[in-house]
Amino acid sequence: MCDSCGCQQDPVPINKEKVVDVHEQLLAANNEQASANRRHIEKMGAVALNLISSPGSGKTSLLEQTIERLKGRLSIGVIEGDLETERDAERIRKKGVPAVQLTTGGGCHLDAPMVHGGLHVLEHMAKGKKFDLIFIENVGNLVCPAAFDLGEHRRVVLLSVPEGSDKPEKYPATFRSADLVLVTKTDLLPYFDFNLEEATSAVKLLKPDLPVLPLAAEKGEGMDAWIDYLLALLPR
Amino acid sequence: MHEMSLAHGMMQQVLALLREHGAERVTDVTVLLGPFSGVVAESFAFGFEVLKKSETCFQDATLHLELPDPHYRCLECGVETSLPLTRSATFLDPDCETSTSSRCPVCASTRLSPLGGAELILQQVRME
Numbered sequence: 001m002c003d004s005c006g007c008q009q010d011p012v013p014i015n016k017e018k019v020v021d022v023h024e025q026l027l028a029a030n031n032e033q034a035s036a037n038r039r040h041i042e043k044m045g046a047v048a049l050n051l052i053s054s055p056g057s058g059k060t061s062l063l064e065q066t067i068e069r070l071k072g073r074l075s076i077g078v079i080e081g082d083l084e085t086e087r088d089a090e091r092i093r094k095k096g097v098p099a100v101q102l103t104t105g106g107g108c109h110l111d112a113p114m115v116h117g118g119l120h121v122l123e124h125m126a127k128g129k130k131f132d133l134i135f136i137e138n139v140g141n142l143v144c145p146a147a148f149d150l151g152e153h154r155r156v157v158l159l160s161v162p163e164g165s166d167k168p169e170k171y172p173a174t175f176r177s178a179d180l181v182l183v184t185k186t187d188l189l190p191y192f193d194f195n196l197e198e199a200t201s202a203v204k205l206l207k208p209d210l211p212v213l214p215l216a217a218e219k220g221e222g223m224d225a226w227i228d229y230l231l232a233l234l235p236r
Numbered sequence: 237m238h239e240m241s242l243a244h245g246m247m248q249q250v251l252a253l254l255r256e257h258g259a260e261r262v263t264d265v266t267v268l269l270g271p272f273s274g275v276v277a278e279s280f281a282f283g284f285e286v287l288k289k290s291e292t293c294f295q296d297a298t299l300h301l302e303l304p305d306p307h308y309r310c311l312e313c314g315v316e317t318s319l320p321l322t323r324s325a326t327f328l329d330p331d332c333e334t335s336t337s338s339r340c341p342v343c344a345s346t347r348l349s350p351l352g353g354a355e356l357i358l359q360q361v362r363m364e
Contacts, residue, residue, distance in 0.1 A: 023358070025357060147274055
């Protein structure tokens with residue numbers, strides 16, 4: 001019997017609980033912007049690469065040498081990510097290539113909305129000229145950038161000889177997310193306890209079909225294979 | 237990584253759902269963390285516990301984490317397999333397995349290619 005009015009009906013249970021099945025990505029907002037960036041980059045005529053590594057493993061030097069080899073043949077644009085300073089973008093501009101500096105002011109990675117802003121600035125700098133290759137140099141960090149799709153077509157992870165060959169085992173998520181691993185500063189191999197074979201097999205253990213290219217950008221060693229890799233990405 | 241900010245973003249998503257459905261409080265949230273997502277379940281849960289105190293409607297909410305085993309395809313024999321999650325030893329569980337390499341259960345090859353596993357998904361919300 002109902003308590004409130006004494007009627008003979010059984011009380012109707014009021015179940016206010018709602019169950020909502022969502023199945024939505026936690027990074028949905030970033031991923032949507034990344035897809036938009038990819039379309040934007042393609043409209044700019046370009047293929048984009050996201051370079052990820054620890055600080056100081058040679059991302060900017062690699063870009064300088066890459067520009068040196070491709071200038072006159074391809075139109076290149078660079079987006080630089082750092083916590084502070086315009087320094088890296090200035091190094092790239094000295095090579096005669098438009099470069100946008102994104103400073104995160106403490107943030108440990110670039111995300112898709114930041115790159116979106118960078119693409120517009122790059123477009124403005126190029127005054128309507130098309131690009132062939134856009135490099136996005138991420139903040140030096142081997143952890144956080146792995147989770148953020150920026151809208152790149154290829155993700156390249158750099159591992160420099162002084163860091164040690166056990167890096168892929170220590171930072172598996174980042175290496176697993178890569179399309180290419182570059183072992184940089186190979187001219188230092190005689191001076192460091194770095195085993196190239198061990199590093200390569202550690203990478204293959206994480207992702208067997210992941211290619212590994214060793215190079216020393218400033219010395220020109222291994223640069224031909226890297227340049228061939230880039231050229232093969234371009235639409236014929 | 238940034239478990240705290242991921243937990244914060246997830247709570248914003250849940251708050252939007254709460255408004256959309258005209259509900260007042262959250263009772264349960266289910267989140268799937270893929271084995272290769274790079275997200276530490278304990279840190280994510282800790283972030284949620286800290287942040288929920290600042291939102292009245294989360295006060296009694298319970299977080300449920302789905303932690304699926306990693307899936308691999310063997311590049312030697314082609315078999316698709318799921319292997320139990322190998323976790324590093326922690327203070328909570330000092331005896332747990334510390335191996336970081338896995339082998340194919342059929343041919344024992346170590347050439348296992350991960351299938352998916354980077355997902356971070358808000359699966360279900362219960363609210364009243």
